Amino acid sequence: MVTLTQKDAAGRDPRRWWALGALVASMLVLGFDMTILNVALPTMARALDASTGEQQWMADAYVVVFAALMLPAGLLGDRFGRRRMLITGLGVFLAGSLVGALADDVTPLILARALMGVGGALVMPLAMAVLPSLFGPEERTKAVGAVSAASALGLPLGPIVGGWLLDHFWWGSVFLVNVPMAAIGIAACVFLLPETRDPASPRVDIVSTALTAAGLSILIYAIIEAPGRGWGDPLILGLFAASLVLIAGLVVRERRSPRPMLDLSLLTRRGFLLNTLAATLVMFVLSGLMFVLPQYLQAVLGHDAFATGVRMLPMMGGLLIASRGAQPLLARFGARGVISGGLVTLAFAAVLGSRTTVDDGYGFTALWLSIAGLGFGFAVVPAMSAALGALPRDRAGSGSGLLMTVRQVGSAIGIALLGSLLASTYGDRLDTSGLPHAAADTAADSVVGAHVVAARLGDHALAASANASYIHGMDLVLLVSGIAALVTALLAAALLSNPEPAAAHAPEEDTGMAPTPADARQ
Incomplete structure (x- = not known):
């Protein structure tokens, strides 16, 4: 396991800023993908003969999976190691980008977008979760600002980069551009990030994970579809009702569990x-x-x-x-x-x-x-x-x-x-x-x-x-x-x-760094 060992006078590793750079690179590539597809959709629709509904799924598959899996992703990081799962997420995102770049039909392209959503769901929360182990309270705001700015900066850069790529290459290049950035992020995480985990984290509850993913997926899909179909449309009302039932089932199950996956006490x-x-x-x-x-x-x-x-x-x-x-x-x-x-x-x-x-x-x-x-x-x-x-x-x-x-x-x-x-x-x-x-x-x-x-x-x-x-x-x-x-x-x-x-509530295991309040x- 890679750890950061050389401390400064305050007991903090000076290479934590290089580690922050790894997180910034990871978040920048996610920011790209939030907007870069919007530029390419018309070109992709012509090349793949995609209908309006299929175009919508090209964009929505990423968002729905991304939102639905972030909570389970945070738990996986707590239990199996945040650095390990962050690297895994970047690898999944890279694989999805490759599949998207090489796709020659609508269905594999939609699946590629969903796969990228899985990777993004692992990267987004875990990039934030490792910050308290790297930075003390006096530096955390600056670190959070850098990571947030990287994610936000990718939003306008997406159309800029996408527009330039479409002017010079084929539509698959908007996916291929993610590959080197994700690879750099993986390498930086391997060599610069310490491993942190919660050894007391509960085991992954498959039923709760399914309830979380299904409930949030249906909710997000209903919200996305409602403006087009109408908020009173029977399908939309049915989707909202189904999401409410699933999320309510999740809450009931977690409240009754002696070791809940979703720690509602945080609220x-x-x-x-x-x-x-x-x-x-x-x-x-x-x-x-x-x-x-x-x-x-x-x-x-x-x-x-x-x-x-x-x-x-x-x-x-x-x-x-x-x-x-x-x-x-x-x-x-x-x-x-x-x-x-x-x-x-x-x-x-x-x-x-x-x-x-x-x-x-x-x-x-x-x-x-x-x-x-x-x-x-x-x-x-x-x-x-x-x-x-x-x-x-x-x-x-x-x-x-x-x-x-x-x-x-x-x-x-x-x-x-x-x-x-x-x-x-x-x-x-x-x-x-x-x-x-x-x-x-x-x-x-x-x-x-x-x-x-x-x-x-x-x-x-x-x-x-x-x-x-x-x-x-x-x-x-x-x-x-x-x-x-x-x-x-x-x-x-x-x-x-x-x-x-205030004092920390519990010690970290294997951080490789001095503890921080x-x-x-x-």
Whole structure:
């Protein structure tokens, strides 16, 4: 087993920053994969003769599996070693990427995406779970900020890299680009990361794992499908009912188990619960911004996929600045003040963005997007750091899995609810009078479809109506997002407490590093 043995004067290994680099590389490749496929879908659909439903599964297979397996993945890391399972996750992700790059039919491509979701589910929570063993409370915020920034930075880089690859190579290159990055991450984890585990972790409960995966998979699928089918559709209602029954069955089983797989007692820790909710609500708001912006930049302002990715960078710039500047502010104002201030900043950015008109250019968008990045960074990074710090170190894997799962579900709900609001507002205001029925349906489906119809028919009025309708819907989404962020800021200011360091709850085994305080929060 590889361990880090050379300590500095404070008893910490100086190579922990190289280990952090391994985690950053791992998270960056996951960030890529969140958005890179969106650029390639039209090309892949033409090459594979994929239907609309098959295209949707190409994108959704990753998200559904990813969200459903993060909780069991955290437990596997606790029991069998977080470093070992992190390497395994990167290996599975690499294998899925290879299968996707070589696929010549829709079915193996969907399976490849699901396999990549399995790998991502192992990597995401465990990358966070090893941080308390590498960094003390005074450095943890900076480390969490670096890992979070790497994941977020991959979001706009996905369209940039994907657009460039599609301009120069075949569509499989958007999968192949993951291979060298995952391989570098594996090598770095092998040589730089210490092994940590919880020897007292319960055995993997197959039934509870199945209930978790099935319940969350059905819930996420229902949320994704609901905007298109309608929230009152019998299938959607049936899926929500089934997910509720499965998740309720999981809770009952875990509460009755003497050695539960899912430690629900973590939710009784006020610091963990409140900071997890704060981070989740931030992701709800951010998902709304990320959903409406690419379509606005591409369809309304007329930029291609590569240019769209470039124009989303101001938000990442704000996030990077916030992640670097959070520590001094935390030392002065405490986590409650910084998180609340970040949420207020995010609310201001969203409300400012809701003033966008058809006559505004990219400059105005860059302004509020930069402010949104600052607010996001100052809110979510301290919230996640405080939530992780509230965990006993021997439950870091399962607790981190719970945190990341709730965040992922929050993002899915944000996309579903805010996307439904955007679609209904856009469809209600779009003027399709005089259009053939098929053309009207295509135009009402999306602003991109409306521009395709307008270009084919030479209908400039339709294009203008589509732009105005989309901007109106986008403004409404941003306004709702701003209100949600402001309400969350008020709740954070009222309910959060500034944490104080406490002793670790249990010793770590085989960390190869000096022990660090758990910085537990009550």
